[in-house]
Amino acid sequence: LRKNVEDFTGPRERSDLGFVTFDITADILNGKNGLQTFWNKNALIIFDWNVKQLFLYLSAEYSTKNNALNQVVLWDKIMLRGDNPRLSLKDMKSKYFFFDDGNGLKGNRNITLTLSWNVVPNAGVLPLVTGSGHVSVPFPDTYETTKSY
């Protein structure tokens, strides 16, 4: 799971707004032996008969002076059973505005981006799973006023 990020922040009203572009490479079916085929019953299969879909989301987690814990979902995707379980997205812009509650993004060195998903079964329990691998992203100390987003 690898993500590359270029970023700059800009203030909107009185809150920091962060801009992040990222790549996502993920293999949702990865079992112990590496790549597994979709129907291999010996693998650690996430898409089994009871899984209707996965709701994937990329969230940024960080702490600021104002708030001990902040989590913002930047991007999400619904992966239905039968869709290609390998993601290879490049240069994605965040789907949702990355507003902080306050001005905690400027100079924040440690924003952690993680990919997680919600398993939606045909019937039964609804677990939330966090993928392995995450990326830490620092935000610069200054604002940029021109936005070519």
Added chain:
Amino acid sequence: WPRSGGIRGGAGMDLFGDLRRMNKRQLYYQVLNFAMIVSSALMIWKGLIVVTGSESPIVVVLSGSMEPAFHRGDLLFLTNFYDDPIRAGEIVVFKVEGRDIPIVHRVIKVHEKGNGNIKFLTKGDNNEVDDRGLYKEGQNWLEKKDVVGRARGFLPYVGMVTIIMNDYPKFKYALLAVMGAYVLLKRES
């Protein structure tokens, strides 16, 4: 010797009285049976409320704003433990102040202070925009007190019965009448 003539006469009146008495006893028994069933159902429901910590541990999805995960008529099982933190990606059922109808959507933003104070924003998977338009006027965030519960499990279609009963009240009354009649008239052999 056939007893068909037994209805008339002194001995016959006793038999009739017997029948009527037996029917009354049977009736009381049936009513008590019915009351027990209702009480047990209530106890189970209250027990669920206690065990899950949620005021409404089982809810029916009413709108399509969480499709394709949940459709109208699906049943959701909730828990609402106080110590469970609210995190991005979770599916919560919440009530907007002043509105009766709970809403099932996903948490997309969380800001938590050191003292445990949490405010969060939700959005339906199938909606283009977040829920700020649904909140009370001037309200930008939800808090723990607005949460009815967190969705932990789900069953498809089963809740359709509730929706039909809501949309067609005659159906609800008919169903209750049939259930009532069944319980009262059912004879234990």
